[in-house]
Amino acid sequence: MRPFDDIDRIARAEALDRVAAPARDLVNKVLTDRRIADVLHGVPIGHPLHPILAQASFGSFVSAGLLDLVPRTRRPAAALIGVGLLTAVPTAAAGWADYSQAHEEQQRVGIVHAAANITMLAGYVMSLGARLRGRSTRGALWGWAALTVGSAGAALGGHLSYHQALGANHAEDxxxxxxxxxxxxxxxxxxxxxxxxxxxxxxxxxxxxxxxxxxxxxxxxxxxxxxxxxxxxxxxxxxxxxxxxxxxxxxxxxxxxxxxxxxxxxxxxxxxxxxxxxxxxxxxxxxxxxxxx
Ligand code: FES
The missing domain is CATH 2.102.10.10 (Rieske [2Fe-2S] iron-sulphur domain)
Known part of the structure; x- marks a missing residue:
């Protein structure tokens, strides 16, 4: 069994629709301004916006995790986590916009991707809180735990893009x-x-x-x-x-x-x-x- 076969099982899991469908409906209810939706999809730049922003957010978290392995770099690591948390806001907004126009199999994987990322962000909030209280080792442990969950979320995001073609150009050929x-x-x-x-x-x-x-x-x-x-x-x-x-x-x-x-x-x-x-x-x-x- 190849690891990514399990993601295909997620795409077929109709039970996820109990969460995925209401989430889609909620986004569509909130995101009614077409100009904002176009910006979040990436229409003005001619490219999906979500994966670009995700580089800034997840890249900051990965960098923070690496710095935590280097002596006397806990402060820049904390700053990077702050950057990651801030950039996660527009990243998530763009992702939910794309999610709202995805088909059911994409939404099932998308909702698990979102759950992993929300869990990751909660972990980084805990990490940053611990660092601000001077508990840098505890903060690093929270950070690595969050990064582990976030890496699984990132794998799901890659599967959405490359395997399920969410955001891909279907007229390229x-x-x-x-x-x-x-x-x-x-x-x-x-x-x-x-x-x-x-x-x-x-x-x-x-x-x-x-x-x-x-x-x-x-x-x-x-x-x-x-x-x-x-x-x-x-x-x-x-x-x-x-x-x-x-x-x-x-x-x-x-x-x-x-x-x-x-x-x-x-x-x-x-x-x-x-x-x-x-x-x-x-x-x-x-x-x-x-x-x-
Ligand atoms: S806008 Fe979605 S298939 Fe055309």
């Missing part, structure tokens, strides 16, 4: 598999005005939207969690025609796939379009967000 040359995608006359429809270009599925004479196409798979974008709806954001994902409401600009609202942080794959003899032709843009001419 389009520039590699989409046709580089103009490829037929059906008759213009078959495209309803203002409605997304699924089409195939070569072996690749795309979503095509015609608005009057304008035709735009994106990769069919949502970068957030692979929802079929042709089931979404056309909307308008700041004067730009966009497509809203049917599962968690990410909004992508039709012109270039840019993320206007999360939880997605990676752009949808744009497929530049042209019309020849009443037929739509598409080819993949070589780099998402930069439409080819």
């Amino acid at each position: 389009y520039p590699h598999i989409g046709p580089e040359d103009w490829t037929d995608a059906g008759a213009v006359a078959d495209l309803p005005d203002g409605e997304p429809v699924e089409r195939r270009v070569g072996e690749v599925r795309v979503v095509v939207v015609r608005r009057g004479d304008e035709i735009r196409a994106l990769g069919q798979r949502c970068p957030h969690a692979s929802a079929p974008l042709s089931d979404g709806k056309v909307t308008d954001v700041d004067g730009d025609a966009c497509l809203e994902c049917p599962w968690h409401g990410s909004v992508f600009r039709l012109d270039d796939g840019r993320v206007m609202h999360g939880p997605a942080t990676a752009p949808a794959a744009p497929f530049p379009a042209r019309v020849r003899d009443g037929r739509v032709e598409l080819r993949v843009a070589t780099w998402p967000g930069v439409p080819a001419g």
